Amino acid sequence: MTEPPTEPPAEPAAQLPQQSTTSPSTVSSEGGPKGGRTASAVTVPMVVAGVCLAIPFGAMLWVDSYSRLTPTFIGMPFFYWYQMLWVVLSTLLTVIAYMIVRRQERARKGGERR
Amino acid sequence: MKDGVNGVALAVFIFFFLAVTVMGFLASKWRRAENANNLDEWGLGGRSFGTWVTWFLLGGDLYTAYTFVAVPAAIYAGGAAGFFAVPYTILCYPLVFTFLPRLWSVAHKHGYVTSSDFVRGRFGSKGLSLALALTGILATMPYIALQLVGIQAVLDVMGVGGGSNWFMKDLPLLIAFGVLAAYTYSSGLRAPALIAFVKDALIYIVIIVAIIYIPIKLGGFDDIFAKAGEAFAVENPATGKPRGSLVTGPEAQWAYATLALGSAMALFLYPHSVTAVLSSRSRNVIRRNTTILPLYSLMLGLLAILGFMALAAGVKVKNGQLAIPQLFENMFPDWFTGVAFAAIGIGALVPAAIMSIAAANLFTRNIYKDFIKPDATPEHEAKVSKLSSLLVKVGALVFVLTMDKTVAINFQLLGGIWILQTVPALVGGLFTRWCHRWALLGGWAAGMIYGTWRAYDTPSATQDHFGNTNLIPLIGEKGYIGLTAFALNVIVVIVLTFVLRKIGAPDGVDETQASDYTADAGDPGVAEKLPAATAGAAGGH
Secondary structure: OOOHHHHHHHHHHHHHHHHHHOHHHHHHHHOOOOOOOOOOOOOHHHHHHHHHHHHHHHHHHOHHHOOOOOOOEOOEOHHHHHHHHHHHHHHHHHHHHHHHHHHHHHHHHHHHHO | OOOOOOHHHHHHHHHHHHHHHHHHHHHHHOOOOOOOOOHHHHHHHHHOEOHHHHHHHHHHHHOOHHHHHHHHHHHHHHEHHHHHHHHHHHHHHHHHHHHHHHHHHHHHHHOOOOHHHHHHHHHOOHHHHHHHHHHHHHHHHHHHHHHHHHHHHHHHHHOOOOOOOHHHHHHHHHHHHHHHHHHHHHHOOHHHHHHHHHHHHHHHHHHHHHHHHHHHHHOHHHHHHHHHHHHHHOEOOOOOOEOOEOOOOHHHHHHHHHHHHHHHHHHOOOHHHHHHHHOEOOHHHHHHHHHHOHHHHHHHHHHHHHHHHHHHOOOOOOOHHHHHHHHHHHHOOHHHHHHHHHHHHHHHHHHHHHHHHHHHHHHHHHHHHHHHOOOOOHHHHHHHHHHHHHHHHHHHHHHHHHOOHHHHHHHHHHHHHHHHOOHHHHHHHHHOOOOOHHHHHHHHHHHHHHHHHHHHHOEOOOOOOEOOEEEOOOOOOEEEHHHHHHHHHHHHHHHHHHHHHHOOOOOOOOOOOHHHHOOOOOOOOOOOOOOOOHHHHOOOO
């Protein structure tokens, strides 16, 4: 199938590994006892996680971008298979966000207990 | 289709129905706690469910008879516009990911059973929590009614319950609901959690078979969409416009996007979603679920496509809700039709059970205990909840017997309009204490009144009232009324908060702390499992 629409989400996914490698250092610096215990600590990985969660909104609410019949895929008009494709893409983005957030939480807890 | 009873299908249907009934009653013994006589046990399954049970429970909860019947029916009736259910379920998971773990944490820490419990604790306002509880109960009723519509559609197509006598007509439905009420009463949330396994297995089997088998019989997706396109092009004699279309027209795009967004925001604020979420074991169970629940969304997309298949197969029904059951009966051998119908029927029972439990929890915690009998013991609470779960079901029956059944999807949208008005207090409250409690109450009232009034004023496709999209003031496009009402709600909350702070209106006491919102099971100071007594101890002021 032809897939120009899959490009936008591919970008954040691609830059993610390098971003998240920086997370341990970012976290340990702010994971002090008690005081640093705010859920919304703004760090680069958390911003990436936020972006991952925000992308589906841009894609799905811009209805004009997919409101057409072609190209078809196994006989299905673009409108339908494109949105179903986004079920998968948004899931992948959520998985990425989940991994980032969990790593953050683990690092923070580790910092607290020691 | 009214040519008598489909005996084989009916027999298979009854077999599955009996099987889940037995399971429902046995469920009370599943993972039983020592002291089962409190709301944490009856209403939240002991807050013990792991990732997979939660997945089945939430799936059973959110993808209901509404999925099986109303979404394809909307596609069958109008085409692309009905497909908004797919972006809707895409968008809800990122939202869930952001706010529900916080709700889980604070609820776990303070022993909250309902979202209104949280609002009362956060804002120190019984009035606000009452408003939210009433909204939740009000929005759940039509949702349960929607499940009844699903069962009815199946029974209709099988040829039972179609008689002219109203009592005979509704008898099978009454029996189904009587059985449901009985095992919900005795087993609580464990019953739907266990039955959800059967329901989901059946539904996945039926979908996979349907999505492979029917297109082969109809000559592939090319043919299906071509034929559906032809069917949509036919003029509707009433409006003089084409019946529907394969893509959303430019004038319908705002409606499509706002419906998707508004419904996504509402979905997890329904009492039954909150109940299922709070019954999970830890924060990460919820997050992990946002990554596996979309499997259901994929299924929903495939289901929606069945609406086109019904058109292509030349299924002609007066009541759109019957389109899919009729398609199954035309296409499948009788025994598999029975399996498919059982999937729809059980798919209605599971959420109906969870919904009635959730509404009952709201009533018990936020109306009965807060206003009628503040010194209720946990045992007493559980008893009241069990009884009110029965009342809620009767309420839903009244709803379905008095309102127009062909607009099942509008029932749900009306509930969505109401539930959306709880976002500022509930979701807002999870992140900030800035809003004033009375401002939140004012915003809620404004949104509820505006939303209901607009919905009533808007004709839907089949009747003069309860449409769901209308012109958005200032923007001038047609959009989802619930979202417009929500915007009004937020504006009122902000303005009133400024005013109330200025005149020094008393702020309620916030019993939560910032760290409560990120607490997880197993953290220092957080119990792995709540002692049963917490349900009674918390909120006893």
